Amino acid sequence: xxxxxxxxxxxxxxxxxxxxxxxxxxxxxxxxxxxxxxxxxxxxxxxxxxxxxxxxxxxxxxxxxxxxxxxxxxxxxxxxxxxxxxxxxxxxxxxxxxxxxxxxxxxxxxxxxxxxxxxxxxxxxxxxxxxxxxxxxxxxxxxxxxxxxxxxxxxxxxxxxxxxxxxxxxxxxxxxxxxxxxxxxxxxxxxxxxxxxxxxxxxxxxxxxxxxxxxxxxxxxxxxxxxxxxxxxxxxxxxxxxxxxxxxxxxxxxxxxxxxxxxxxxxxxxxxxxxxxxxxxxxxxxxxxxxxxxxxxxxxxxxxxxxxxxxxxxxxxxxxxxxxxxxxxxxxxxxxxxxxxxxxxxxxxxxxxxxxxxxxxxxxxxxxxxxxxxxxxxxxxxxxxxxxxxxxxxxxxxxxxxxxxxxxxxxxxxxxxxxxxxxxxxxxxxxxxxxxxxxxx
DNA sequence: TCTGGGGTCCTAGGACCC
DNA sequence: TCTGGGGTCCTAGGACCC
Numbered sequence: 423x424x425x426x427x428x429x430x431x432x433x434x435x436x437x438x439x440x441x442x443x444x445x446x447x448x449x450x451x452x453x454x455x456x457x458x459x460x461x462x463x464x465x466x467x468x469x470x471x472x473x474x475x476x477x478x479x480x481x482x483x484x485x486x487x488x489x490x491x492x493x494x495x496x497x498x499x500x501x502x503x504x505x506x507x508x509x510x511x512x513x514x515x516x517x518x519x520x521x522x523x524x525x526x527x528x529x530x531x532x533x534x535x536x537x538x539x540x541x542x543x544x545x546x547x548x549x550x551x552x553x554x555x556x557x558x559x560x561x562x563x564x565x566x567x568x569x570x571x572x573x574x575x576x577x578x579x580x581x582x583x584x585x586x587x588x589x590x591x592x593x594x595x596x597x598x599x600x601x602x603x604x605x606x607x608x609x610x611x612x613x614x615x616x617x618x619x620x621x622x623x624x625x626x627x628x629x630x631x632x633x634x635x636x637x638x639x640x641x642x643x644x645x646x647x648x649x650x651x652x653x654x655x656x657x658x659x660x661x662x663x664x665x666x667x668x669x670x671x672x673x674x675x676x677x678x679x680x681x682x683x684x685x686x687x688x689x690x691x692x693x694x695x696x697x698x699x700x701x702x703x704x705x706x707x708x709x710x711x712x713x714x715x716x717x718x719x720x721x722x723x724x725x726x727x728x729x730x731x732x733x734x735x736x737x738x739x740x741x742x743x744x745x746x747x748x749x750x751x752x753x754x755x756x757x758x759x760x761x762x763x764x765x766x767x768x769x770x771x772x773x774x775x776x777x778x779x780x781x782x783x784x785x786x787x788x789x790x791x792x793x794x795x796x797x798x799x800x801x802x803x804x805x806x807x808x809x810x811x812x813x814x815x816x817x818x819x820x821x822x823x824x825x826x827x828x829x830x831x832x833x834x835x836x837x838x839x840x841x842x843x844x845x846x847x848x849x850x851x852x853x854x855x856x857x858x859x860x861x862x863x
Numbered sequence: 864t865c866t867g868g869g870g871t872c873c874t875a876g877g878a879c880c881c
Numbered sequence: 882t883c884t885g886g887g888g889t890c891c892t893a894g895g896a897c898c899c
Binding site: 450451453454455456457458459473474475476477478480481519604637638639640660662663664665666667668669670715753755757 | 864865866867868869870871872873874
């Protein structure tokens with residue numbers, strides 16, 4: 423079974439504010455650069471849609487339309503109530519998002535005949551409406567995730583569609599390819615170029631033609647979905663693979679200190695979420711959207727996982743230093759991926775930390791003194807693009823560099839030219855500047 | 864007053880290793 | 882003299898989803 427709550431954010435607002443009932447309601451970003459998250463069915467009648475710029479929705483919706491910024495805590499509470507009802511049906515419930523979930527009815531104790539699941543779904547919808555104070559949902563039931571999802575889309579809002587076993591292809595074939603999960607604008611356009619518009623058309627394509635057209639994984643996936651061949655399981659707990667935060671600014675930013683402060687704030691959000699979830703990750707990714715909407719990412723994988731906001735901000739700043747910021751930036755984002763469990767108080771984690779940081783407790787052992795002097799001065803700070811390096815004992819010129827490495831020729835006595843060293847980002851001689859100074863040309 | 868924010872998965876090339 | 886074949890990891894971008 424697939425359940426999709428109807429115009430969810432708008433429905434919660436209409437439930438909580440009776441004056442909004444029967445009126446167009448748009449929930450989303452209300453600023454100049456906001457987009458629509460959810461439009462109520464009344465607003466959809468005027469053309470308002472998810473992902474549409476709110477400015478456009480304001481143009482096409484009549485006076486009296488409510489534009490709301492959203493109350494996510496309220497949506498979360500309502501969602502939790504619904505998910506709890508689903509868990510009464512089966513232990514196997516997979517929340518896809520705040521307003522959507524799959525339920526493996528076969529894992530519960532149910533009559534799986536068409537009349538049986540129809541009665542079950544009608545009862546569920548009634549109980550959702552009562553428990554949430556009037557929020558409705560659309561339900562699809564079928565022999566696979568794909569069919570259940572398609573079923574829930576077929577009769578919206580407040581709908582119920584059961585696709586009986588054996589009738590899958592009859593239901594699928596007349597539908598447009600866009601109905602299949604994973605077929606977006608780009609794939610639909612490619613398929614249209616070979617005259618494939620419906621899932622029935624798709625069924626006639628050979629596996630080789632399909633994978634040539636849209637790639638190996640995508641092609642084999644679509645080949646199977648067109649045949650109602652879908653054995654994906656309902657997964658109750660998915661581990662997060664990345665944590666990120668991003669922000670579109672009301673006006674493009676150029677001021678380095680403002681950008682730096684924004685990175686601190688974003689890294690702070692990511693770091694606290696990582697720490698709350700007891701994870702940390704090795705790869706830090708910076709996302710940049712320029713004034714002209716061109717978007718790029720830069721990432722760096724560290725030798726050890728991080729969950730500390732300052733460290734995350736440090737890496738992000740270094741990455742931003744290598745990006746062309748002329749013309750202004752519209753958006754900055756910071757993410758951490760390559761996550762691993764990193765529970766505090768975890769003995770294994772502490773042991774791991776010891777190997778990284780050395781013993782936690784202060785020991786009587788003196789710092790070991792190297793027998794031979796280091797071959798060159800330690801580099802204190804270097805940022806991509808920077809051509810002079812300041813070191814603990816002198817300065818050097820950057821001979822060559824990549825994003826996470828630098829080759830430096832250090833000054834030395836005239837009789838003995840300085841050595842050339844290549845340092846990677848994880849070289850202990852390459853230490854973060856404090857305060858970070860990525861603005862240095 | 865054009866185009867959010869949070870994610871997942873896949874691909875492709877290069878470095879590197881055996 | 883000349884250049885294999887397998888694999889993993891990292892980086893960057895793109896498609897897609899809600």
